[in-house]
Amino acid sequence: MSTQYPSALAFLRASRQQEIAALRHLLNSGRLTTEVSHLIHELQRERGASNIWICSAGEEFSDELSRCGRQVARSQERVMALLPSLPEVANDWPASSRLFSAIAIAMQALNEQEVLRQQVRALQLTHTQAMTGFNHIIRQLMHLVFEMVDTASDPGVSRALIAMYSFMQGKELAGQERAVGSAGFAAGHFPPELRQQMLSLIDAQERCFSNFTQFADDETLQCWQSVAQSESDVERLRRIACTLTRPDEQGAAMALRWYQSLSRRIDGLKTVEDRLAHALMQRCRQSISEAEGRGDIGPAEMQQQMKQRAEEPSWSVFFTSYDGQQPHAEPLQADGLAPQLGRSLLTLVQQQSRRLQDQDDELAAMRASIEDRKQIDRAKVLLMRHQGYSEDQAWQTLRKMAMDQNKRMVDIASALLAVASAFTTPAQ
Template identity: 25%
Template sequence: MNTEISPAQTITLAKIRHIEELERLDSCIAFVEKIGQLIHLIQAERGASCLYIASNGRRFAPERADIITQNQAMEASFREALQQHLHRNALADAKQLTLTSWILLGLDQLTSLRHQITLQKISFADCIESFSRLIGSLIALIFEITDSSVNSKISTCLLTLYNLIQGKEFAGQERAVGAYMFGSGSLQLPHQQKLFELIAQQDRHFDLFCQFGSEEVRQSWLALQATAWHQQHQKYRTKLSAAKDQQTLNPSSADIWFELCSQRLSAMWQIQCQLIQTMHELLAGLASKAKSDFEQTRQYLDAIQATPAAALNSTFFNLAIPVENALNFQTHDTSQAYPMASMITLLQQQSRQIAEMESELSDTKKALAERKLIERAKGLLMSTRGLNEMEAYKTMRSIAMEQNRKIIDVAENILAHHAQPG
């Protein structure tokens, strides 16, 4: 019995692996969708909890209780989706699993946090920070899933989604801070400074969202900004931004502000759902194409086997056949492909497809790598200078503006300087 493995078997296996990768990606998208749903509800609970605390427990208690009930059901759904994700993605790396452990720890301790809020044993600022920490861990998991994607189109969609969700999170924090500012009746400079930082963070991520997003999602974003309620939101944001220290604010504006911000978050949520649906449809199309390609490959191999063996002799060592670019998975001139039906022709085509995918993936991977460097530099500033996250990012942004440089260049310089021996 001949058990020797052949080129035909391995090229067929490559096609099968590609189909399996797309199926795993679809599972990942379904899990990311569930993460996004959980984030959305936790943001709603944070908003209701902050208003509950700001009113000394006199308002939003019923609304908060309803949201908690929804969240408890969503938490159970998330855990189930997590189990399915890990079952279908046995190669989930250590970073994803570690982040997941942090998330599960946070979910396990949510009951205690909610009890503190009910008893008003936690400050407004700590309430925001506690929920934001959990949301931040969920968003970080989305980033790691994005970073592990090897399909260029899906990776770009995931990067678009990540920036939308991250921007939406800062918008949710802006809702809470602004509601507290109006509700307190007077402006405090630290709160206003926090608002400025949140607006800057939103702008950064929404710019990246538009940069990587399709024309369809960019049009949805423009439509959001053209709404009357969005213009009204900008007016109230200007009131908070232009107010002076200790200036009196109208407490009744807190409800209007909260509603306007909620409408804005809901509109972002609709775009988020649109993006998820686009990815599912895109994956369905890619999977269909991959399965068709697999069948064509099988037919092609059958045709090769019917070719007289003498016609295929020495094709690999025929130096007239250009294969070096294919061996290095570099894009090459398809007009120079070997004309005869052979394994060489099939392998050239496969190498070209992989090269094109890697080329398309490079911009997305570059953006992900830059984000990692910025986060590392930010963390270094936090640990060495005793800054919080916002302060560290603001420091880097200020340096970039003063020196007319990109923030990634500043981050690389910070890391390089730290790496130098004392």
Template identity: 25%
Template sequence: MSWIYRISIRNKLLLVLSPLLLALLGVAGNGFISHYAVEQQMKTVSGLTQIAGTLGDTIHEIQKERGLSAGYLGSKGQQFRSELTAQQQLTDQALKKAEHSLTQLAQTEHLSKLTELVDQFSQQQQTINTLRSGVSDLSIATPQALASYTRMVNTLLDIVGNISHLPQPGVILNDLMTYYALLNIKEQAGIERALLANTFSAGKFMPGMFQRFSEVVGKQTSWITAYQTFATADDLKLWQQTQNLPATQKALAMRQQAFIHATDNQFGIQGPDWFSAQTERINLLKELENTLSSQLSGDAQKITDTARTDWMSYLGATVLALLVSLGFALLITRSIDQQLKTILHKIHTMGNDLTQRLPVPGTDELSRISGAWNAMTDNLRSTVMEIKQGADVLLSASDDIAQGNQDLAQRTDEQAASLVETAASMEQISTTVNQTAESARQAQLLTTEMENEVQEADSIAIEASRSIEAVRESSEQISHIISSIDEISFQTNLLALNAAVEAARAGELGKGFAVVATEVRNLSQRCAREAASIRELVTVTMEKINEGVEKVNASGETLHLAAANTSRMRQYVTDIAHAASEQSLGIQQIDLALHQLEQVTQQNAARVSEAATASQTLNQQSEAMTSLVNRFTLN
């Protein structure tokens, strides 16, 4: 949303007003389009009413031709020939007008339902020449001819009926329904004219004609009821006047005669007379039709004019509202923009002059902002004056503080230097004492190790003495064993000698045994010699062992004395190491205290230096503040 702060107040106001103006334009445009659409719809309705009137005229001419054709066919061509020829020309003219109207109707939007009826009428119109030829040649039956004309009339009536069923304003709808009912009344009257013209010309009702005549009269009565339902009071008055005319009464009286003499055929009426009377009645209905058509066109035109007046009035009111809205918007925007520009210009040109004030033209928000700015300027002027007075006092005090801090910083630096030297000397002493303590600890460790080794050597000497004593005892046992071996060898030698003697006595049988005895004597002699050798070695060994025992015992006594002396030396060295450790610990505590004192002193020196720097900065800021305050114009 930072972009909004780069837009001027005027553009912001225009931006705020733009949605309202756009909404007004949208509503106005929508209303204009709606009213304009109503006018176009009414133009379409007006055109449709004119087309309905044209189709009504065409229906009237076709009805006349149908009646003359029925009379012509009923009289076997003896009557109505010239009248029919003239009427066919009038019908052709009416059909051309109807064709043109139907072409316009087909071009009208949203009337696709009528396309089928228009195409149907075009196809029927193409067969009219064939129909006329059949009537002229008397080659077509009267019911068939009447049916063909009636189909054409009914198609046109359906077109008018569908026009009346389109969405219409209430007044137009009633007018169309009344007009449509009158067209059907006239159509039934035309069919009645053709039926009775044929009947009166023939002097009797042909088969099925009376039933058809009764149906036509019934339909005519129904459409009269419909007409009276939709007609206005004026239309009903016109209808009543038409019904009361002599021509109408005459035709109705002839119709009554047809009903009375339907069985005996004693009508007493000629076909041309009936045709003339009914034609006069139909012409009166046509005059009423023309009146209703004019009334319908007039109402449609009035509604069209009203719709045109409505949208033009709506457009004028909308344009006026837009112009007034734009005028007020521009006036308000301009007044706000000018006032803001004046305020900004005054603020920009005010500079450091606190005696200037903004204009306060009214009581709106901008005027109150100007008043608030003036009040703030008054407060600022008072504050700046007090700051100026305080700045002078602060400048003097900051000079004194800066000077005192400078002296304190110098003395603190000197004290810190002395402490550094003392700490360095104490550190050297601590190093020497630590070295002594460390050497004493090493000597203690070495003495302890030597004592352990001497004690271990003493133990080994004792064990060696015991081992040598055991060896001596074993040697003595070996000597005894060797003596036993000598005795065994001697006995074996005697036994071998005796065996040899006995073998000699045995002769040949004892030769083998003599050999064995000789070998046994040799082995015993050999064992005796080896035992003698072993005895000599054991004797020598016993002498050496005795010497070793004496020497081991002597070394054991020496090691025992050395172990006792080593224990006393270890105790002395331990006492020295303990004292050196305590001395080193004390010196370390002194050194630590000196270091802490040195750090505190250095921190004090740093703080004092910072304070001195801050006091100098404060002095500079005081001078700068005094210089800044002196820029303002206060009087």
């Protein structure tokens, strides 16, 4: 008695069902990414208010600080509600182990914020220490977003995620610029190291926003251009910061002006970020709709395709084989199927294969860009760990090496990682 196996049509149906399931997972990831971006924005607000609170020795922004703390708590609750449930067995959830690890690290960082908040309120931290604490929490949330970007499998969704991640990076650097500038203006002057930090943050923002423009949709780019054109006051204050070398008696007033101008800019950036979140969700739903539109392949669809091709000339599908001497083409037969039905099914399989291959090609290019970023980040960590550099110093070192050698930064990073033993092996 012959064994009955699933048909090719059954496997094609299963392929589409899996595709839809993966897209629904991406839709959930998109919702989580959106809420994480809101949480990061609220933390950026609290970090900014904390800067003014500390720099004014507790005389400014008391109410604002409390309001920011409440907003962070509400946003955090929404993020927690969207986290994936823990799988009962290994294959219950399509997310990678790295994503669950990133969630765990982000949750641990969020658990530390109450202590940080109390220390800020009690003025037990310097401006730099408070900024470092907030930066750590935000960095872990950004890593969580990065893992969601890295696990996306639909090219359109991947583009939306990469655009959003790149923009979130630039916006976070803008928040750090607000904090550094607030400290400088409050002190009444910008020493050389603070000016250099400002310039580095401005330069890094430009790189992130440039990367964002390569992946964003046209409507978001229009929104971005309108925001970018309204930054004249920020540019004026930046020039003052870069030339203010002696103490200014109006430091407090200038610090408040700087904070307000940069806050308006960051609020403007948030409108672009919200537009990116909308585009991301729209792209997720569109991909699901397209996949469902291609969904089930039933007898009716088969019959319709047979009628459409009834008048077409006969043809064969060929594949290349090798007989030990020369490659040659052989016809692929649809054994057990009527000629028209065989052509219909093979056409569907070919269309599905071509579409998946196109997706793979586009994803490969995107993942290559993400992998370059990982290499550079690993090289930065290497320099920070073994040379005692700050993150900005490590970046500037890699950048100078790349310019001096006329090479890409990722090539310099890869070379450093390849000889990492030179940094870790003790001298004999």
